Amino acid sequence: MDSYLGLAQSKVKPRSVVDAFSNRTATIKKRPARPAGYPTSSRPISTSSIAIDTSAQFRYLQEQHELLLEKYKNLQDSHSALQEEHGKVKAENERLQCAYDELQETYNNVTAKNFNAGRFLVYLKLKRRTDKETLEKRNIIKNEACFNTYLQDVVMLEHPRLPKVIHECITALESNDKFMKSPGLYRVSGDHNTIQNLRYDINANNYKRLRKQKSPHEVCGILKLFLRELKDPLISLETCAKYLPDVMDMSVGPVEIFDQLIAFGNTYGKVYKLDFFYDYTIVFSSPEAAEVVFMSIAIINNTGINCPHFFQAILKSTCFSRKSEDYDKVAEWIGDGLLISRGSKHTLRRKAIAHCFNSMSYFVPAFNRRAEALSEKLALRVDRSPEAINIFPELKLHTLGVLCETAMGVEMEGEQQDTQRQARYTQIVEELSSILYWRMFNVFVNFDTLFWLTWTSRRFEELVQMSRNFTHDLIDRGRKKNLLAAQTRAWEDDQEELPYRRRTYALLDQLLETRIEDRPLTDEDIREEVDTFTFAGHDTTASALTFLLYNVARHPDVQEKLYEEIIESIGVECECMKTATLQPESCAECVNTLNQLSYMTMVIQESLRLFPPVPIIARRADCNTTVDAVRIKQGTTVAIDIFSMHRNPEYFPEPLRFNPSRFERSDLDTPSHHRYAYIPFSAGSCNCIGQKFAMYELKSTLVKLIQRFHVRLTKQDYVPPT
Numbered sequence: 170m171d172s173y174l175g176l177a178q179s180k181v182k183p184r185s186v187v188d189a190f191s192n193r194t195a196t197i198k199k200r201p202a203r204p205a206g207y208p209t210s211s212r213p214i215s216t217s218s219i220a221i222d223t224s225a226q227f228r229y230l231q232e233q234h235e236l237l238l239e240k241y242k243n244l245q246d247s248h249s250a251l252q253e254e255h256g257k258v259k260a261e262n263e264r265l266q267c268a269y270d271e272l273q274e275t276y277n278n279v280t281a282k283n284f285n286a287g288r289f290l291v292y293l294k295l296k297r298r299t300d301k302e303t304l305e306k307r308n309i310i311k312n313e314a315c316f317n318t319y320l321q322d323v324v325m326l327e328h329p330r331l332p333k334v335i336h337e338c339i340t341a342l343e344s345n346d347k348f349m350k351s352p353g354l355y356r357v358s359g360d361h362n363t364i365q366n367l368r369y370d371i372n373a374n375n376y377k378r379l380r381k382q383k384s385p386h387e388v389c390g391i392l393k394l395f396l397r398e399l400k401d402p403l404i405s406l407e408t409c410a411k412y413l414p415d416v417m418d419m420s421v422g423p424v425e426i427f428d429q430l431i432a433f434g435n436t437y438g439k440v441y442k443l444d445f446f447y448d449y450t451i452v453f454s455s456p457e458a459a460e461v462v463f464m465s466i467a468i469i470n471n472t473g474i475n476c477p478h479f480f481q482a483i484l485k486s487t488c489f490s491r492k493s494e495d496y497d498k499v500a501e502w503i504g505d506g507l508l509i510s511r512g513s514k515h516t517l518r519r520k521a522i523a524h525c526f527n528s529m530s531y532f533v534p535a536f537n538r539r540a541e542a543l544s545e546k547l548a549l550r551v552d553r554s555p556e557a558i559n560i561f562p563e564l565k566l567h568t569l570g571v572l573c574e575t576a577m578g579v580e581m582e583g584e585q586q587d588t589q590r591q592a593r594y595t596q597i598v599e600e601l602s603s604i605l606y607w608r609m610f611n612v613f614v615n616f617d618t619l620f621w622l623t624w625t626s627r628r629f630e631e632l633v634q635m636s637r638n639f640t641h642d643l644i645d646r647g648r649k650k651n652l653l654a655a656q657t658r659a660w661e662d663d664q665e666e667l668p669y670r671r672r673t674y675a676l677l678d679q680l681l682e683t684r685i686e687d688r689p690l691t692d693e694d695i696r697e698e699v700d701t702f703t704f705a706g707h708d709t710t711a712s713a714l715t716f717l718l719y720n721v722a723r724h725p726d727v728q729e730k731l732y733e734e735i736i737e738s739i740g741v742e743c744e745c746m747k748t749a750t751l752q753p754e755s756c757a758e759c760v761n762t763l764n765q766l767s768y769m770t771m772v773i774q775e776s777l778r779l780f781p782p783v784p785i786i787a788r789r790a791d792c793n794t795t796v797d798a799v800r801i802k803q804g805t806t807v808a809i810d811i812f813s814m815h816r817n818p819e820y821f822p823e824p825l826r827f828n829p830s831r832f833e834r835s836d837l838d839t840p841s842h843h844r845y846a847y848i849p850f851s852a853g854s855c856n857c858i859g860q861k862f863a864m865y866e867l868k869s870t871l872v873k874l875i876q877r878f879h880v881r882l883t884k885q886d887y888v889p890p891t
């Protein structure tokens with residue numbers, strides 16, 4: 170447009186045209202005063218150029234005018250639409266206003282009618298209430314604690330020394346004959362609102378309303394509320410300690426209870442009923458009963474499908490698949506691991522873990538290293554003082570150390586921090602185990618309710634937490650180590666000169682790699698198993714070792730024979746036991762050497778016969794059945810007394826004589842020998858998974874100790890408490 174208007178190029182643009190182009194409203198400025206002598210007549214202009222400019226401008230303005238007209242029309246349309254909308258909103262507003270006025274009127278009427286105070290409300294003067302502190306100072310309210318607090322803070326009566334609320338409630342109830350006869354007393358719930366109001370009153374030590382109650386259920390409700398909210402146990406810990414001193418006394422423990430069981434066995438024979446005042450257990454000590462209770466699926470398969478007793482056998486085998494309730498106490502610490510779990514969980518886990526215990530050459534180096542450390546430690550003690558050594562605590566530390574290294578892969582050498590952690594963990598396990606045994610064998614604390622009333626229960630919880638923290642931390646480290654190991658394993662497999670120690674395959678490693686139904690085990694699953702192995706594997710092996718050394722010390726001829734066998738097969742010092750960095754071949758050799766110690770095997774077997782570390786095993790009957798001609802009801806606890814069975818002259822002639830030769834194969838192959846008569850590691854599908862592990866650990870420790878020491882008892886005729 171600029172080009173054909175021509176005026177666009179002009180230096181002095183007429184204001185109206187510029188403004189029209191830039192679409193702005195023109196501003197009018199006052200023209201400056203003309204100077205003197207300035208010609209007043211019009212300047213001469215070319216008429217031709219004016220004619221062209223005017224027509225173009227006119228066309229342009231016409232176009233603009235049409236556009237504006239159209240705009241105006243649009244605006245008019247939207248204005249009328251908005252006006253219509255406004256009309257509607259206004260009408261709606263008026264309608265609502267009417268409705269509101271109506272409601273207001275109704276409300277005023279109702280208030281005026283009901284309270285007759287509608288008009289006065291406006292004129293009421295509001296006065297601040299006296300605050301709580303002032304009321305308390307003036308002794309108007311006594312805000313003494315009652316609900317949701319500790320017994321020591323509750324308002325007490327002097328005589329009898331009872332919480333006041335209990336006394337008031339009981340008096341209110343018992344002084345009214347109608348209350349006492351009302352059906353459902355103490356059971357039926359009272360009115361919630363009334364109970365809450367009473368609660369406020371009582372908290373302010375005001376019992377007026379409680380005493381005036383017309384119904385007993387609110388009074389009972391207050392009593393129940395008080396007891397429910399009390400932060401102390403019902404029988405306080407102090408009271409428990411005062412009135413049940415025996416419960417606190419840990420000296421009534423496994424030994425005393427066990428002595429009693431032996432006495433029962435001697436008096437009543439192979440089967441007797443142990444009657445507690447809350448439950449009973451049937452105790453058997455015959456191989457026939459053991460066979461029924463532990464019978465495994467493998468035996469059933471051996472009987473063959475055509476066997477007439479096949480179905481009966483299946484029924485019996487599934488009848489005792491569950492452990493007794495005592496094991497639940499252990500589960501509070503170790504969880505639902507292999508020892509506790511049943512059914513498919515047990516089968517799948519057992520299958521996955523069993524693989525780990527196939528080859529002993531993985532574990533033997535660790536056994537040897539720890540045995541060497543133990544004998545070094547004992548040698549130092551012997552050199553320092555000629556005093557006799559209490560060996561059991563030392564052996565417990567030793568077996569726990571073995572488990573930490575083999576089950577969890579915690580390497581001790583050179584890592585002082587780990588050694589300290591392991592020592593701490595050992596103490597935790599120690600303390601936990603003794604609390605558990607106390608719970609199992611003390612008739613009082615066997616009751617969960619009573620146990621949880623003791624201070625020891627708090628310590629138990631604390632220890633369980635500490636133990637779990639330790640194991641979880643180990644699992645974390647295991648995971649990291651496992652990742653690294655996966656990268657280096659391929660390389661390791663190619664290396665011939667690799668130190669054997671690095672190839673140790675811990676149970677933890679196995680668990681980290683295990684997949685059940687295509688899913689890896691969770692940290693909690695792994696923790697359960699690691700704790701299970703720690704619990705099941707350390708105390709048992711330590712007791713077995715202690716009794717083994719006792720028997721060896723008590724029978725010098727056996728000790729001499731053992732020493733000769735060791736010298737003959739291994740020498741004064743075993744090469745493969747000396748060092749921690751061994752070749753795989755020498756370890757396999759070492760395992761073979763341990764296998765050849767046949768006299769030592771018999772000594773261990775005989776020691777496990779006379780002193781089985783797990784003397785009694787208990788199961789629960791899942792159905793009505795018969796065991797050794799005794800009818801057993803579903804739910805009954807059945808115990809197999811391994812200890813008495815192992816000492817029965819019917820199965821082991823001269824049972825109290827320590828005679829390793831009875832385990833020579835020819836002696837065991839006699840028809841009178843029942844395969845379930847000797848079961849130190851139990852039998853069937855839940856037998857000891859660590860049996861082989863334990864045997865090699867016992868052997869390698871015994872080799873080290875007998876090679877280095879002559880073992881003697883302080884009193885040669887000493888008989889230990891069993």
Ligand code: HEM
Nearest residue numbers: 507508705706709710713782783850851855857858859863
């Ligand atoms: C001389 C030493 C040992 C003895 C006498 C022994 C004895 C037993 C017995 C009798 C049972 C059956 C318990 C029951 O059914 O209630 C058992 C189970 C078990 N033992 Fe041992 N044990 C010993 C060492 C070990 C070791 C060293 C480990 C681990 C490395 C271990 C791990 C287990 C486990 C995990 C179970 C439960 C198995 C299952 O239910 O499937 N034991 N042991």
